[in-house]
Amino acid sequence: MSSVSRKYFGTNGIRGVPGKDLSLEFVSEISQSIATYLGNSKPVLVGHDVRNSSPALSKTVLSGVLSAGSDANAAGLAPTPAHQYAVRTLGYSGGIIVTASHNPPQYNGIKLVGPDGVEVQRESESEVESIYSDRRYNRADWQSVGKLGTETRVVENYIRGIMSQVNIPKISERKFTIVLDCGNGAQVVTAPYLCERLGCKVITVNGQADGNFPGRGPEPTPQVLRDLADAVRSYSADLGVAYDGDGDRSLFCDENGVIYWGDRTGSMLVDHLLTSKGGGLVATTVSTSSLVGVVAAKHGSRVIWTTVGSVDVSRAMINNNAALGLEENGGFFYGPHIPVRDGAMTTALVLEALAYKKVSFSKAIGELQTFYQKKSKFECPDEKKKQVMAILESESTEHGKIDRTDGLKIWVDDKSWILLRPSGTEPLIRVFAESDNEQMLESMYRKYESMVQDAIKSS
Numbered sequence: 001m002s003s004v005s006r007k008y009f010g011t012n013g014i015r016g017v018p019g020k021d022l023s024l025e026f027v028s029e030i031s032q033s034i035a036t037y038l039g040n041s042k043p044v045l046v047g048h049d050v051r052n053s054s055p056a057l058s059k060t061v062l063s064g065v066l067s068a069g070s071d072a073n074a075a076g077l078a079p080t081p082a083h084q085y086a087v088r089t090l091g092y093s094g095g096i097i098v099t100a101s102h103n104p105p106q107y108n109g110i111k112l113v114g115p116d117g118v119e120v121q122r123e124s125e126s127e128v129e130s131i132y133s134d135r136r137y138n139r140a141d142w143q144s145v146g147k148l149g150t151e152t153r154v155v156e157n158y159i160r161g162i163m164s165q166v167n168i169p170k171i172s173e174r175k176f177t178i179v180l181d182c183g184n185g186a187q188v189v190t191a192p193y194l195c196e197r198l199g200c201k202v203i204t205v206n207g208q209a210d211g212n213f214p215g216r217g218p219e220p221t222p223q224v225l226r227d228l229a230d231a232v233r234s235y236s237a238d239l240g241v242a243y244d245g246d247g248d249r250s251l252f253c254d255e256n257g258v259i260y261w262g263d264r265t266g267s268m269l270v271d272h273l274l275t276s277k278g279g280g281l282v283a284t285t286v287s288t289s290s291l292v293g294v295v296a297a298k299h300g301s302r303v304i305w306t307t308v309g310s311v312d313v314s315r316a317m318i319n320n321n322a323a324l325g326l327e328e329n330g331g332f333f334y335g336p337h338i339p340v341r342d343g344a345m346t347t348a349l350v351l352e353a354l355a356y357k358k359v360s361f362s363k364a365i366g367e368l369q370t371f372y373q374k375k376s377k378f379e380c381p382d383e384k385k386k387q388v389m390a391i392l393e394s395e396s397t398e399h400g401k402i403d404r405t406d407g408l409k410i411w412v413d414d415k416s417w418i419l420l421r422p423s424g425t426e427p428l429i430r431v432f433a434e435s436d437n438e439q440m441l442e443s444m445y446r447k448y449e450s451m452v453q454d455a456i457k458s459s
């Protein structure tokens, strides 16, 4: 008998503030529920990020898994994609990763991955929630309690996995100088060592793991990466890269310190990978630049447009056998490695792309068609979102073709669109606009900006 369960999993796992809405009792029992869902044929991998509360929470997770009668191995600190790759390649029934990705320091969370290392489907999260709500989780007695082990191979396994996907002699030949802004996050234990082994001279910024994220905070956006851009220029580096707190996202800057959103770097990678390694579909979200479609079409490939969320991209890749995936916020997914976003894998691929193209970063990016973009957000209480979107929809219908994959994507002409989307995690309406014509972008954006503001006011 299953009751209607409360939702605990959000867009990207369970998130909250420890001691407030993420109590040890809850973490322990939800971990028991996850272990019950995963079954006990193989151990569960338990890893974490750099947050101050992560060691305590991961011990609670371990305790929950063992109490459900499953074996568990403690993997310690590593980037989320390193834990995911370990689950996939080292024989685990699944993994529980204690992380709140790019959220502020007080937050933490739980990410559940299946045996393939990819976040489980939404239905599986509901199954875990119902096991928890109905208290149907396994309770082991003293004889059947799980065995606790340690997993020490995560970092080396990850670095080797990435190195097996790229042309190392070709990259090493270029003797790149690269600045890595780890943002005090989990890539501090992996990315610098990977780049050294790819023959790069490595300079780090915010290179100490620190759960207070004192450098520039755990979320990389072009606005907070001035130190990275300055370091790239003063060391005459070939490129720079900034990771988010748990190391799955990466934003790049060129040799002049110009920082690019993920869809522009991602399109450069799609071009490189479709040229050097051949076909395959590309999955991305509806908020990504049309540029990726232009690049894919050049190679006779095609794009699958998904709802916004990294899990949605991963699942679209798996369901459609797509080799490549990307997000505008700096997520790049390389299927032959693992179809999840991965900051260090992306770094290796960017180095390889520059080595193959034999040009500077700015030149490689400059070869792509120019699209102008604008992104913004407007405060809107959660309870108003539905009404606001209804007003916007009724006012938008005469303006162009509407795509309803996620929010409202209004195509004003075949190269100009505006996306109005209620945030899934915050009280915000997000607006993305793009056009190949700068004036068109400005006028389109101004019109919709006031439409959104009026709709929020009148709701």
Ligand code: MG
Binding pocket: 101, 102, 244, 245, 246, 247, 248, 249
């Ligand atoms: Mg992240």
